[in-house]
Amino acid sequence: MKFLSYVLLLLSISFSAVGEESEPAKVWLERLSSALNKLNFSTSFVVVKNNQAQPYHWFHGVDESGKELEILSLLNGPRRDILRKGNVVSYIEPELPPYSVTSQQISGPIPAILAGDISQLENIYDFISVGRSRVLGRPAQLIRIEAKNNHRYAYWLWLDQQSSMLLKLSIVTKQGQQLEQIQFTHLEITDKPSESVLQLNETELPVLVDIPEEYQQQELQWDVNWLPEGFTKINANRHKISLTKQPVEFMLLSDGLVDISIYVNSSQEKQRNADFVMDGATLVLNQVNDGIEVSVVGKIPSKTAKAIADAITIKPPQKP
Amino acid sequence: MSEGKFETVSSCVDNFQHDEQTFDNIINDEHLSTTWDRYHLIGDVLRNDTPDVLQLDLSAEIAKAIAAEPTVLAPKTTNVFMLKLKAKVVEFAKPVGQLAIAASAAGLMVLGVQSNVAQNNETILPSQIVKTIPMAGIAEPVSLNFQEPDRASQKQAFIDQQRRFHALLSDHQQQIKLGSLTVDSTNTDNESETTSIDNKKANKSN
Structure with missing residues (x-):
């Protein structure tokens, strides 16, 4: 009798454990998305990369009319604030005068897709529920977003068991090396939006920049013959790089989670071998081939970036 | 008799701070107390403080006189007061000591930071955010023969x-x-x- 009860006890424990573990990772990510959109939270986190830590404050709230209010500010160095009021996002940065754009999401260190529709990623990434650990003093569920092919990095997310909020995020290579980490250091979830967030409603945001669609969809003088599966063209334009005043033909690609920029311009140099730097997980690769300078920027492995850079072909001139 | 004890006596003679325990030890040890006498005498001679007539057994005389005196049985009011005063002095002295240590540590840190800056001065480059990593096989050998x-x-x-x-x-x-x-x-x-x-x-x- 005693033996039987032990067996039953063991069985029940193992079943309950399996029951919780096997909860699909996608459900966790959907809960995260809804938490990021609906909760009133005040958090702090640090971005750890290149042996440096950048501290941020992040406030989010939903006011009585159901409008989302959000503030993300970098705490060290020159002021970098991102404000969001509904679908207007304002960037306050040292390089440019403050401006606003129409957008549903702020573009910060945390991938915007996590607050969006995660099912967009299903074709290219696998969602894996790995196990539990303790993060920020809370029980957390580890979810991995792993690319189905070798051309990308993996994203590991630690989510709060209780609120499904993000507690930690790591960008990891296929070999398991951590390139960039976001560690939350404080999380406060409240019933009502905090004062600092509500103040946004009274604040007047900077002027809205209206970018005509034609500008972002220009015909470029080159083409890229190979891209990792899942990347599509978002924008194509001609502009000058603000710091070097170098005119470039530019293309922005995205797979929903990762953004890649490709820059093409003519160079005074005839040939220069590929060289790259890494800023955390963000890679900047630059090479000159036959007087054409190609640069690839994005959170991708160097092999992928090199393959993209090599796949650039110049279109034969159509008009003299 | 260890060297350490003689050193303690010597430092007492030289007016360095010591607790009562050390003095008691010196007084209770005959050998040490004679050393104490001798050290004082040496000091006096060196400072030219010796009286015209040397009475080497003066302390012994005084000790005999004290022994002959009757024991007074009275409450030690003054002593208690002195003890309290002492305790307060010690309490006050401790934080000051800690402050001194903290200050010296801060001094070290300032020194350290300054020397670091001095070392880095040579290699300051604009916008060097990250280290360049050449693609495989392109890294050129660095040699001293470079012009x-x-x-x-x-x-x-x-x-x-x-x-x-x-x-x-x-x-x-x-x-x-x-x-x-x-x-x-x-x-x-x-x-x-x-x-x-x-x-x-x-x-x-x-």
């Missing part, structure tokens, strides 16, 4: 490259911020999405 102009041009190339990387990185981040506008219009998951598109149209008509 100055070569090195200067190399350094210039390095600086140019760093600047280029930095500019590309910040432009990339900029473009993502502007690009999110078009990313949104392809999403059709929220009800609020439609309002955002409406807003866009409204903005355009303005």
Whole structure:
């Protein structure tokens, strides 16, 4: 009798454990998305990369009319604030005068897709529920977003068991090396939006920049013959790089989670071998081939970036 | 008799601070107390303080006289007061000591930071955010035979490259911020999405 009860006890424990573990990772990510959109939270986190830590404050709230209010500010160095009021996002940065754009999401260190529709990623990434650990003093569920092919990095997310909020995020290579980490250091979830967030409603945001669609969809003088599966063209334009005043033909690609920029311009140099730097997980690769300078920027492995850079072909001139 | 004890006696003679325990030890040990006498005598001679007539057994005489005196049995009021005073002095003295230690540590840190800055001075380059990693097989060997102009041009190339990387990185981040506008219009998951598109149209008509 005693033996039987032990067996039953063991069985029940193992079943309950399996029951919780096997909860699909996608459900966790959907809960995260809804938490990021609906909760009133005040958090702090640090971005750890290149042996440096950048501290941020992040406030989010939903006011009585159901409008989302959000503030993300970098705490060290020159002021970098991102404000969001509904679908207007304002960037306050040292390089440019403050401006606003129409957008549903702020573009910060945390991938915007996590607050969006995660099912967009299903074709290219696998969602894996790995196990539990303790993060920020809370029980957390580890979810991995792993690319189905070798051309990308993996994203590991630690989510709060209780609120499904993000507690930690790591960008990891296929070999398991951590390139960039976001560690939350404080999380406060409240019933009502905090004062600092509500103040946004009274604040007047900077002027809205209206970018005509034609500008972002220009015909470029080159083409890229190979891209990792899942990347599509978002924008194509001609502009000058603000710091070097170098005119470039530019293309922005995205797979929903990762953004890649490709820059093409003519160079005074005839040939220069590929060289790259890494800023955390963000890679900047630059090479000159036959007087054409190609640069690839994005959170991708160097092999992928090199393959993209090599796949650039110049279109034969159509008009003299 | 260890050397340490003689040293203690010597330091007592030289008026260095010691607790009562040490003095008691010296007094109770005959050998040490004679050493005490001798050290004082040596000191007096060196300072030319010796009286005209040397009475070497003066302390012994005094000790005999004290022993002959009757014992007074009275409450030690003054002593208690002195003890309290002493305790307060000690309490006050301790934090000061800690402050001194903290101050000296701060001094060390300032020194350390300054020396670090001095060391880094040579290698300060504009916008060097990250280390360049050449693609496999292109790293050129660095040799001592390099001539100055070569090195200067190399350094210039390095600086140019760093600047280029930095500019590309910040432009990339900029473009993502502007690009999110078009990313949104392809999403059709929220009800609020439609309002955002409406807003866009409204903005355009303005």
